[in-house]
Amino acid sequence: MSLLGARPFRVAAPAELSQVRLLALAMRAVLGEALGDRVPLDELELAVVEICNNVVIHAAHTCGTQATLELQLQADDAALTITVLDDCAVRDPLPAGPYTLPGTPDEPAEGGYGLFIIHTIFDEVAFAPIDGRNAVRCVKKL
Amino acid sequence: MGLQQSHHDDVLVLTPEEGRLDAQAALGFKRDFADAVTRHEGAVGLDLGGVSFMDSSGLGAIVACFKGLGRGRSLVVFNVRPAVRKVFELTRIDRVLPVVESLDEALLRCRS
Numbered sequence: 001m002s003l004l005g006a007r008p009f010r011v012a013a014p015a016e017l018s019q020v021r022l023l024a025l026a027m028r029a030v031l032g033e034a035l036g037d038r039v040p041l042d043e044l045e046l047a048v049v050e051i052c053n054n055v056v057i058h059a060a061h062t063c064g065t066q067a068t069l070e071l072q073l074q075a076d077d078a079a080l081t082i083t084v085l086d087d088c089a090v091r092d093p094l095p096a097g098p099y100t101l102p103g104t105p106d107e108p109a110e111g112g113y114g115l116f117i118i119h120t121i122f123d124e125v126a127f128a129p130i131d132g133r134n135a136v137r138c139v140k141k142l
Numbered sequence: 143m144g145l146q147q148s149h150h151d152d153v154l155v156l157t158p159e160e161g162r163l164d165a166q167a168a169l170g171f172k173r174d175f176a177d178a179v180t181r182h183e184g185a186v187g188l189d190l191g192g193v194s195f196m197d198s199s200g201l202g203a204i205v206a207c208f209k210g211l212g213r214g215r216s217l218v219v220f221n222v223r224p225a226v227r228k229v230f231e232l233t234r235i236d237r238v239l240p241v242v243e244s245l246d247e248a249l250l251r252c253r254s
Binding site: 009017018020021042043045046053056057101105108109110111112113114116120132 | 143153162164165166184195198199201202205206208209224225228229232233235237238239
């Protein structure tokens with residue numbers, strides 16, 4: 001049974017860092033209302049922010065000032081699916097794994113944690129363009 | 143970002159004024175941290191009690207500040223909310239950088 005309606009719930013914002021936090025907070029509000037404590041909201045917010053940050057930092061410059069980020073949310077009894085779409089130049093933002101922690105205990109890294117976090121929090125992560133738009137499809141089992 | 147400063151004898155305690163330490167705030171945090179510690183020679187405590195969200199950019203900023211202090215000075219993070227603690231644990235940075243519960247515990251670690 002669908003827990004978020006028959007069609008995906010959509011929320012979109014300009015692809016800017018200042019908007020990523022608002023997009024994440026909107027997602028959090030929707031999932032909190034629809035799914036309550038069935039989902040780890042803190043972790044989902046973190047992982048989705050990491051995906052959106054990657055778009056803004058690495059790709060938004062390819063599509064001028066009109067770049068848009070969109071989240072599509074779907075859920076049933078078995079899983080929550082969050083798809084992050086952008087309309088920048090097509091690229092696969094998910095290099096092949098394994099997704100290991102950067103740095104060493106003696107020399108911790110100052111960056112490069114994003115992909116590890118995303119793949120640790122979600123059960124499935126895949127890049128699959130939709131209608132010419134970049135789309136990262138993430139599944140969290142319920 | 144803005145950092146409040148307080149001195150506890152030989153330990154400087156810094157407290158972020160914003161509730162989110164994310165990619166938008168990370169650069170400002172690093173700049174403000176660097177400004178604060180140049181005027182202080184001892185250990186530093188970082189009070190994250192007001193930070194409700196931190197992403198990998200915020201974590202990277204803290205790691206950069208930690209490394210920037212050099213081996214002779216310590217940085218201890220304390221008063222961390224569960225969502226932020228999860229980021230330290232997930233990335234295992236808490237095995238490198240001390241993350242403790244309270245100011246008292248942080249002061250002890252800074253002086254040990």
